[in-house]
Amino acid sequence: RAKAEGRGTYRVFAADMDEEAEERRVLESDLRQALADNALNLYYQPQVDGASGVLVGFEALVRWTHPVRGEIPPSVFVALAEETGLIITLGDWVLREACREAATWAPSLKVAVNLSPRQFQKPDLPETVLAVLAQTGLSPDRLELEVTESVIINDMARAISILRRLKGFGVRISMDDFGTGYASLATLQAFPFDKMKIDRSFVAQLGVDPQAAVIVRAVLSLGRSLRMGVVAEGVETSAQRRFLADEACGEMQGYLFGKPRPIGDYAEMLCCPDESEERLHGARARA
Ligand code: C2E
Ligand code: MG
Ligand code: MG
Numbered sequence: 470r471a472k473a474e475g476r477g478t479y480r481v482f483a484a485d486m487d488e489e490a491e492e493r494r495v496l497e498s499d500l501r502q503a504l505a506d507n508a509l510n511l512y513y514q515p516q517v518d519g520a521s522g523v524l525v526g527f528e529a530l531v532r533w534t535h536p537v538r539g540e541i542p543p544s545v546f547v548a549l550a551e552e553t554g555l556i557i558t559l560g561d562w563v564l565r566e567a568c569r570e571a572a573t574w575a576p577s578l579k580v581a582v583n584l585s586p587r588q589f590q591k592p593d594l595p596e597t598v599l600a601v602l603a604q605t606g607l608s609p610d611r612l613e614l615e616v617t618e619s620v621i622i623n624d625m626a627r628a629i630s631i632l633r634r635l636k637g638f639g640v641r642i643s644m645d646d647f648g649t650g651y652a653s654l655a656t657l658q659a660f661p662f663d664k665m666k667i668d669r670s671f672v673a674q675l676g677v678d679p680q681a682a683v684i685v686r687a688v689l690s691l692g693r694s695l696r697m698g699v700v701a702e703g704v705e706t707s708a709q710r711r712f713l714a715d716e717a718c719g720e721m722q723g724y725l726f727g728k729p730r731p732i733g734d735y736a737e738m739l740c741c742p743d744e745s746e747e748r749l750h751g752a753r754a755r756a
């Protein structure tokens with residue numbers, strides 16, 4: 470049966486492939502258009518101090534509402550931008566927009582911006598960052614660049630030299646999604662990150678899988694030994710928050726404190742973050 474259908478099946482498969490490739494081409498050209506039209510949006514997710522719960526900054530996360538297809542997840546269009554090289558234009562836009570926005574906030578608030586591996590293949594990345602800081606007036610120590618270890622392992626020597634130059638300006642570097650890649654410890658040893666972000670897959674398992682607590686404690690202890698800050702991602706419940714606070718986790722981020730939203734939704738916290746604690750989790754703590 471399978472043999473008899475062999476040729477036909479192949480044709481259907483090939484047609485599917487064509488359709489998929491065609492769909493990608495269309496999506497790519499729509500994304501190019503969205504960039505040209507300045508039609509992407511930046512959302513901002515709060516990051517809070519682990520002990521006090523006070524707002525310390527926001528992570529900028531890019532969003533695209535396609536005119537026909539609606540919301541496209543970043544996992545889809547950032548990946549597409551990576552593959553097609555559009556990430557350079559996209560990444561420049563995100564960086565500029567996030568710095569411009571953050572320059573208007575209280576000076577204690579930082580902004581975290583994600584960088585893609587492809588952005589590291591352009592040797593002028595540090596100059597781009599420096600120019601954006603100069604143009605927006607954002608103090609370099611208020612900018613945190615989040616990189617995953619895929620950035621580092623592609624071309625370790627080159628990535629490290631770029632990261633060192635960025636650090637030389639006073640910009641902070643965070644290792645994103647820590648614990649998910651196989652080279653984590655080697656990359657930590659090779660480059661002095663300011664922070665590591667514990668991947669939310671571990672945080673999600675707290676209270677579910679006892680191993681998760683062991684791993685999270687180990688990462689926190691590693692952070693203390695290496696003098697790196699630790700941020701827990703994906704904190705959704707007060708039980709997770711309590712565990713992390715008891716273990717002296719430096720900073721937290723997750724739906725418990727706020728989802729990624731347009732910055733206007735957080736407007737009342739931007740001037741006086743010390744008063745943000747009640748707003749971010751007062752209601753929940755009382756509930
Ligand atoms: P990431 O940098 O690790 O960002 C954290 C992701 O976790 C975000 O997904 C955020 O919405 C989600 N998240 C935060 N808290 C929670 C929580 O409590 N529960 C759950 N379930 N999820 C939570 P998002 O916005 O879909 O972004 C996915 C990834 O896309 C990011 O992962 C980042 O790698 C990439 N990305 C997003 N924006 C940009 C960008 O501007 N540039 C680049 N290069 N990559 C970006
Ligand atoms: Mg990130
Ligand atoms: Mg992450």
Ligand code: MG
Pocket residue numbers: 646
């Ligand atoms: Mg992630």
